[in-house]
Amino acid sequence: MLAYWFKTKAPSQIKKITIIFPVVGHSFLPPDRIFGNIEREIRPLEVIAEPEVYFDIFKRYGKVIRLGSDFQFYDWKTSVTNVLKLPGSWHFKFNASNRFFLRKDKNNKIGIKGEPNYVSEVVNYGNVCKRGKSYENIKPTLMNIGVPVKTEKLNDVRKLLIKHFGEDWITIENLQYYKFLQEEENESNLIETDSEETLMEDEIDIRV
Known part of the structure; x- marks a missing residue:
């Protein structure tokens, strides 16, 4: 180079x-x-x-x-x-x-x-x-910017957002960075309801 x-x-x-x-x-x-x-x-x-x-x-x-x-x-x-x-x-x-x-x-x-x-x-x-x-x-x-993110990881991020800020997190101004989550698949495909995948109470930190 x-x-x-x-x-x-x-x-x-x-x-x-x-x-x-x-x-x-x-x-x-x-x-x-x-x-x-x-x-x-x-x-x-x-x-x-x-x-x-x-x-x-x-x-x-x-x-x-x-x-x-x-x-x-x-x-x-x-x-x-x-x-x-x-x-x-x-x-x-x-x-x-x-x-x-x-x-x-x-x-x-x-x-x-x-x-x-x-x-x-x-x-x-x-x-x-x-x-x-x-x-x-x-x-x-x-080279293209960014890498594909697995659906499981997107699910985890969205669950954290809901746990911290509620179902209407997308309306919060400083969370617009995560707007791409709404542009992925519909909610039924993004969020799994299996209770075994529910986040533990101590898993509440959000780190970008």
Whole structure:
């Protein structure tokens, strides 16, 4: 993905990209502190009925970007199969690499290498494309947003809404996020009446 961007879209003054994978189990303090602060704000909330509650909290600690409006997902994994060699045939050991380097030469060709250590550089740059292919040949396809939700899960969500807010929950303004439930199958298909599937009293939290 970075090689494609480097080759086709990157500003001309960028000549090198370095990707560093931290030591496993040793994360940086600022992200941990941020996650801790977010968790402390979310934990006391007994009911979270809409995504905006999460977004408002996240915004206090960083920039929030949303799938579908601020960015899209592309199928990079499938799109590179006809362009890149399999990692096992690259000129360096992919899995053993802790740092990856992408470098552009004076002819605008991109070389890639992976280093197994964090200090010295012992691997040469090389090309990981198949014969006759280049990174601009990668054409990722846009992926659909969302995944199908099982009927059983929709049933559970609707039962929770009824338990918390009553049969007229759809008329409550801050529950419009769940309007899609009304657009699925009719109520008789969405709600099962089997007593064995009745929610227990302690299963009352709503989490988006």
